[in-house]
Amino acid sequence: MRIISLLIFLLLSNFGWCQNPYYQAIDKTSGLPSNSVYDIFQDSKGFMWFATNKGICRYDGTVFKTFASEKQTSKSGSCIAEDGFGRIWYANFDGYLYYVEKGGLKALNQPTSLGYFKFGILKNELFLIQPNAVLVYDMKTLKVKSKYQIPGTIIKSCYSSGENFYVLGDFLYVFSNSKNHKKYALPSAFSDEMTAPILNHWNQKLIVNSKSSSTFYVFENGIFTKKDINTPLKFLQNTAVNDDFLWICTPNGVLKNDLKSKASTTYFSNQNISSVFKDRQNHYWISTLNKGVLFIENFDNNYIDLWPRPVSMSLGKDEIFIGTEKDLIYKLNCNNLKTNKIFETENNHSINQILADTVSKQLFFTSFKFNILNKNNQLESDYSIAVKDVKKVDEKYFSFSASSVSGIFFVDKNLKSSWDFIFEKNKDNVFSGFNQVSLLKNSNGKSTEYNASNNMIYYATNNGLFAVTNDGASTEIKHKNETLYLARIQKYNDQIIGLSTAEKLYSINSKNQISIFELPNSIKNEKFQRFFIRSHFGYFFATNGVYEYDFVSKKTQKVMSLSNDIEATDVILKDNKLFFATSKGVVIKNRKEIGNYPTPKLVINEIQVNGKRREVNEISELNPNENDVSINFSTLSFIPNESYSVCYKINDANWKTLDNTTKNLKLSALSSGDYCIEFALHHNNKKIGFQQIKFEIKKPFWLSPLFLLILSLLVLFLFYAFYKYQIRKIEKQNKIILEKNELEKNLNLSALKAIKSQMNPHFFYNALNTIQSYILANDKKQAVNYLSKFSSLTRSILEMTEKEFVTIAEEISTMTFYLDIEKARFDEDFEYTIAIEDDADIEQLKIPSMLLQPYIENAVKHGLLHKSGLKKLDITFSKIEYVIKIEIDDNGIGRQKSAELNAIKNKKHQSFATEAMQNRIDLLNKNKANKITINFIDKQNQSLQSLGTTVVIEIPINFQV
Known part of the structure; x- marks a missing residue:
């Protein structure tokens, strides 16, 4: 009887090897640094940690971060733990401890290594095995605080439960802290049975397994109890305890053993398993020594590994027909989940369209041809037409969309239908012989659907969406008067739901009115590549997952997560179970147990x-x-x-x-x-x-209050200094203006005095007497000539009063008039010359107005008038570099003799014109860098007798600037 029971158990166990749950593989293609993983841990924040062949790494669900140090003796290790300060610890297989702190990996200062043994963290103490001793570190200072000797003992295994640290040697040592420890004797046969022991704990009990035996011991309250695992084991690599299950990791899968009922199930028999970890979200992580990590969201989610990969599915009565990517069809029994092949060719075409008719029990599918299987799964016929979609219209007819043509076909000609009329009307257009007619031509059909509420067949084509009635009329359905390009259409109640090529959803009611199909806010911004309507649920396939939308409750939930290594292409809903066609096989999930995904x-x-x-x-x-x-x-x-x-x-x-x-x-x-x-x-x-x-x-500091206060005071001071400077500047400018005005006033007075000197009554009296003498002498010609010069001189002098500077030519003209008038007073013994040297441009060069006349008058009146004999006056203009040089030379009696004569006449006499001009010269030179100079040269012979006077006047060319 025991043999029969064992055989039944072995058969059940063998059956269990095939019952793998759906998993996601996390390996080097996902960013994992190595496919050899030895341990898994979840820290207090929620990060997953993996001890790999390349060291310890952290995983947040998408990104890996590996921590390494130059002080590592080796990177491979295990035994990941977290202390109360948030540091992550692990031991490499050389027996050295490392911890992650502040983004870096650091080494624990330990005296030596006994080889790889698990360490223990109990509150604020770290327990570390050393030769014949246990070192206890203070977790805050990371310094040794105590040492417990274990003399003459060969340490076999260590383990930390979080409450106790166990050391297994010749005895079992149990440490609750550095001050409290106990020592327990081992059963007599323990050492022989527990070679290479592995420790774990369950419900305050210590479990001791052997790497090469199905026997294990349970230690509780100081007593060892021997137990057996019903499944024979050749080699055990590691153990894990989650809930009431002991997970035994082997090179040939992982055995899940119920510690209460002793029932066991084996998973992943083709994987070399190193550890099993259950996180706080109740997900399982299984590490392997060559295939990375297997993530299992729920062990109740079945997984059927099919090859070739599933592409499309259709639900029969109690079975699902699965079209694959290499022209092969499986039939999956929904009750026992067994699969068998019902159709296979050597072609490599994907079966992208498949439909099972539950009435005729025929199967319509498309690979490189359109095929029909009968109820015995035999190929009834195939047709060279690329059918993209087939939908049931009524008991007799099906609609189809295909390349270049779309229409209807029947499976039983003896049945009656409201669509017989249109079929008979177009039956001459039969083209491939599977009892079909064309309703739309010259359009590439993409999808089709039938709406019983308005008895219309809809075709989504490359030329738009068309609705066909059973009288043969076809109408394009437009959205806002624009053609609508839909990639797939599905029916829910009296609505047609369509997915556009731009990944937008539209709803077409029974009156063919189109509107945007509104999804809940949680997924409204997602982009969907495909969708299916099953019962009153819509399943929308996005890049990162499949979402279920309940048309009744308007609620949504994520029913499957997708990643770069898995793609889902179809879904079937049967008895509240979801069957997904994926790139890894068929994934089966229980709708009611999906629940909400954990909040990130x-x-x-x-x-x-x-x-x-x-x-x-x-x-x-x-x-x-x-x-x-x-x-x-x-x-x-x-x-x-x-x-x-x-x-x-x-x-x-x-x-x-x-x-x-x-x-x-x-x-x-x-x-x-x-x-x-x-x-x-x-x-x-x-x-x-x-x-x-x-x-x-x-x-x-320059923005601090003190600095700003000092700066403000400094600015105020500078502002005040600037203000005072500006006041002084303005005062100075005003002084200059006043001085300038005074200067101009004095210049004007000087000019008036010069005019007065020329237009004094004596001069006028003499001039008029001369004119009168000409008239009395009846010399009209001379009188007119003299009067003309007199008037010209008067006009010229008056014009000069309006000018500050005049050209030399103008000055010469005025002097000529004056000298000609004065010459008339003398006899024929008065001569004058005005000479201009070649380099003097008299038309351009300017001098102050009425500057020369007083000196000429002095020469005539005081120098020449009292001279006997020939009287000569020579005036010369020349340009020497940047100076205008004017020489007034006479051969008169000289300044000294003239002064003596004037003194006899009037002891207080002083030349009025000379004094006025000197004042004027001084005013003109004021504030000028280049000044006007006047030099008097008294000419004498060897006997010191006067030969006349020369006045040399030098005027800078740029004087007027």
């Missing part, structure tokens, strides 16, 4: 200021030059390959969204001030998981 989490990993890592509590105040801030974060998805975007805002600014792949926010050259940076996750069209970082960048 946003975690701030580290902050860098000017490229240096800083803790969050260390950045509350930053110096003015610490203004480059980088914030690194992770989005914990808890489901592999689920990606979420992160949004942020600074102070009261608007929210900004980062790219899904961006895990770092860099803020450069921040100005001083207070900053509040908020982060949030985008999940189901909402912001969740808010995180906030606050810090202040101090103002530079």
Whole structure:
């Protein structure tokens, strides 16, 4: 009887080997540093940690980060744990401990290594095996606080339950802390049976397994109890306890053993399993030594590994027909989940369209031809037409969409239908012989659907959406008067739901009115590649998952997660079970047990200021030059390959969204001030998981209140000094203006005096007497000539009063008039000459007006008038470099003799014109860099007798500037 029971158990066990749950593979293609994984752990934040052949790494669901150190003796290791300070620990297989702290991997200072043994962390103490001893470290200081000797003992295994640290040697040592430990004797046959023991715990009990035996011991309250695993085991690599199950990891899969009922099931018999871990979200992670990590969302989700890969599915009565990518069809029994092949060819064409008719029990499918299988799964006929979609119209007819043509066909000509009329009307258009007629031509059909509420067949084509009635009339259905291009259409009640080539959803009611199909906010922004309607549920296939929408309750949920290594192409709903055609096989999920996916989490990993890592509590105040801030974060998805975007805002600014792949926010050259940076996750069209970082960048010293006060006072002082400077400047300018006005006044007076000197009554009296003498002498010609010169001189003098400077030519003209008038007073013994040297441009060169006349008058009146004999006056103009040189030379009695004569006449006499001109010269030279100079040369012979006077006047050319 025992033999029969064992045989039955072995048969059941063998059957269990095939019952693998659906899993996602996480390996090097996903970013895992190595496919050899030895241990798995989930930290308090939610990160997953893997001990791999390339070291320890952290995983947030999408991104891996490996931690390494130059001080590592080797990278491979196991026994991952977390201490109370948030540090992650692991031991490499050389027996050395390392921990991750502040973004780096550090080594524990330990004296030596006994080889790989598990360490233990109990509250704030770390227990480490050493030769014949157990070292206890203080977790805060990481220094040895005590040492417990284990003399003469060969350590076989160690284990930490979180409450106790177990050391198995010749005895079992149990440490609850550094001060409390107990020692227990082992059963007599223990050492022989438990070669290479592996320790674990379950419900305050210690479980001891052997690597080469199905026997194990349970230690509780100081007593060892021997137990057996019903399944024979050749080699055991590791164990794990989750809930009431002992998971035994072997090179040929993992055995799930119920510690209460002793029932066992084996999974993944073709995998070399190293560990099993159940996270806080009740998901399972199974590590392998050559295939990475297997993520199992739920062990109740069955998985049928099919090859070739499934592409399309159709539901019969109690079976699902599965079309694959290599012209092969499986039939899956929905009750026992067994599959068998019903059709296969050597062609490599995918079966993208398949439909099972539950009435005729025929199967319609398309690979490189359109095929029909009868109820005995025999190929009844095939036709060279590329049918894309087939839908049932009534008991007799089916609609179909195909390349270049769309129409209807029947399976039983003896049946009656309202569509017989249109079929008979178009039966001459039969083209391939499977009892079909064409209703639309010259259009590539993509999808078809029948709406019983208005008795119309709809065809989605490359030329738009068309509705055909049973009288043969076809109408294009447009949206806002524009052609609608739909890739797939499905029916729900009296609506046709269509997915456009632009990945938008539309609804067409029974009156052929089109509207945008509104999905819930949680998925309305998703882009869908395909969709299916099953019962009152819609299944929408997006890039990262499949979403279920309940048309009745309007609720939605994610029913399957997709990633780069898995693609879903079809879904069938049967008895509240979902069957997905995926690139890995058929995945079966129970709708009622799907529930909501775990809410993702946003975690701030580290902050860098000017490229240096800083803790969050260390950045509350930053110096003015610490203004480059980088914030690194992770989005914990808890489901592999689920990606979420992160949004942020600074102070009261608007929210900004980062790219899904961006895990770092860099803020450069921040100005001083207070900053509040908020982060949030985008999940189901909402912001969740808010995180906030606050810090202040101090103002530079030049913006401090004291500095600003000093600066303000300095500015006020400078402003006051500038004000005083401007006042002095204005006063100086006013003084200059006054002086200028005074100068101009004096110049004007000087000019008037010069005019007066020329137009004094004596001069006029003499001139008029001369004219009178000419008239009395009846010399009219001379009188007119003299009067003309007199008037010209008068006019010229008056014109000069309006000018400050005149040309030499104008001055010569005036002098000529004056000398000609004066010459008339003398006898024929007076001569004058005016000479101009070649380089003197008299038409361009200018001199102050009425400057020369007084000196000429003095020469005539005081020098020549009292001279006897020939009287000569020579005036010469020349240009020497940048100076106009004027020489007035006479051969008169000289200045000294003239002064003596004037003194006799009038002791107080002083030349009026000379004094006026000197004053004028002084006024003209005022504030001038280049001045007018006047030199008097008294000419004498050897006997010191006067030969006359020469006046030399030098005027700078740019004097008027």
